[in-house]
Amino acid sequence: MNSSANDFLHNNVRVLKSRVSKTAYQAVFIAMVAIIIATLAACYLSRGEISIDGIIHVQSTNYALWILDAVPFVFGIWGQYSSTVIAYEASAMVYDQTRELREKADVLEQEARHSATHDALTDLPNKALFYDRVSQSISAANRSEQPVSVLLIEIANYSDVNDTLGRNSSDSLLKQVAVRLQSAFTSPASIARIEGNIFSLLLSGKESRQMATHTARSIHNILEPIFFIDKVKLSAHANIGIVHFPEHGEEADTLVQRAGVALYMAQNSNQGYAVYDSSFDASSPRRLTLLSEVSQALDRNEMELYFQPKVNVRDGSVYGAEALVRWNHPRHGLLPPDEFIPMIERTRTIQTLSLWVLKQCFTQISEWRKQGLDLKLAINLSAKDLHNPELPDLIAGLRGSTGVNPSWIILEITESSIMTDPEMALEVVQRIHQMGFQFSIDDYGTGYSSLAYLKKMPLTELKIDRSFVTDILEDENDRVIVNATINLAQNLGLQVTAEGVETPEVMALLNQYGCDIAQGYLISKPLNLDDFHQWLESYKP
Secondary structure, rough: OOHHHHHHHHHHHHHHHHHHHHHHHHHHHHHHHHHHHHHHHHHHHHHOOOOHHHHHHHHHHHHHHHHHHHHHHHHHHHHHHHHHHHHHHHHHHHHHHHHHHHHHHHHHHHHHHHHEEEEEOOOEOOHHHHHHHHHHHHHHHHHHOOOOOEEEEEEHHHHHHHHHOOHHHHHHHHHHHHHHHHHHHHOOEEEEEOOOEEEEEEOOOOOOHHHHHHHHHHHHHOOOOOOEEEOOOOOEEEEEEEEEEOOOOEEEEEEEEHHHHHHHHHHHOOOEEEEHHHHHHHHHHHHHHHHHHHHHHOOOOOOEEEEEEEOOOOOEEEEEEEEEEEEEEOEEEOOOOOHHHHHHHHHHHHHHHHHHHHHHHHHHHHHHHHHOOEEEEEEOOHHHHHHHOHHHHHHHHHHHHOOOOHHHEEEEEEEHHHHOOOHHHHHHHHHHHHOOOOEEEEEEEOOOOOOOHHHHOOOOEEOOOHHHHHHOOHHHHHHHHHHHHHHHHHHOOEEEOOOOOHHHHHHHHHHHOOEEEEHHHHOOEEEEEHHHHHHHHOOOO
């Protein structure tokens, strides 16, 4: 115990001892008064009067008075001892309690400082601390002339998990993502959670610019293994925006803002990441405008269906078509789905658009069948559709109102839409399949699906993604993937459609591999309804 603690104890003992001693003195005084009264009473009882001789006599002969005479001395000694012990104990108690309160205050102060700079859910640095670290890295980079890179990482399917499984499950997903990122990227790299489903990564040093894109690919690999959330298997899909100091900005706010612009562009990138470019800025106001206008586009009849023909590989006969939505914007012209579908998939508008597409397609295929056209129509469903428990009932209602035969329709779903919530997706798909509708896995090979789930799906078709088909003649790996996929599908009793067929040589190789259906610019680009009818009339195998 140090000198300040000793001084504290001695001061407290002196104060407390004086208070306890005062009580002891009062007890001694009372005891002495009691002795006097007892002596006088004893004298009167033995002599019949009170006198000096009588008092001396009873004091010398009455043993009870001897014991009573010792009481004041006992009280005095005991009081002094007790006062000292009590004073020390009380002071020590006060000291311990004071020290404990100070320690608790220090802990609370540390927790307050930590909570001000760290995210409560993941315990990662928060937005304020990350901005501060970016600013410090910029200052250090100015002195050392070394670059700094900032990556914004968005968990793209977070809202789907939240809408389907609830807040607890989506929070659990973010916690697991944080653990993976934090374990993969240690100091000097800095991981933070900016907000919601957005994480950030700060890279500094002379290799940061070269490492940024490699790091982005590593993040995709880190998040690829399945997450287990409440016994449900989920995948986390990330979009990543990348910026570099000093070419993309010289302040933390500017860098993070432009990383956000790059993040939006990454949503439409096959790579899943994008490095900021000044040309991206022109699309940002347009994106905000489109987002505000998309909900009114259906009411203004600005959406239009296009149809891309599909033919049999063996004989070239027309098999059917895939329905693709386009936006006839009054100012920007005809917009492809890549420009607005990813944007509205983040909102509930996607369900309204999907219902419109289904209604238009059901009506159109019924009309074609009445005209004697033996076609099958493929319709794309989004991840939000497969997580909508009302979808089977909506389709049942459309089937009844349009008179469509389910065998005329193939509903295309993606691997990622299944893996977001496999159990929910399987239930919705099974209910629709029980009505007689067929399903196809679109963009097969580009997602992170599990064959354990795919084999549970009531599938009719696998569609090989165009990224494997386009370079099949030049890339040996693509040839192996395509051939293996076709063999897998045949063993499972499924037909195979290849997208992106652009040359007769590719068509011939697909025929050699046993592919069933082809789709691509060799056959036709997507056409509006009138042009599609003209194509049907003029097409010759």
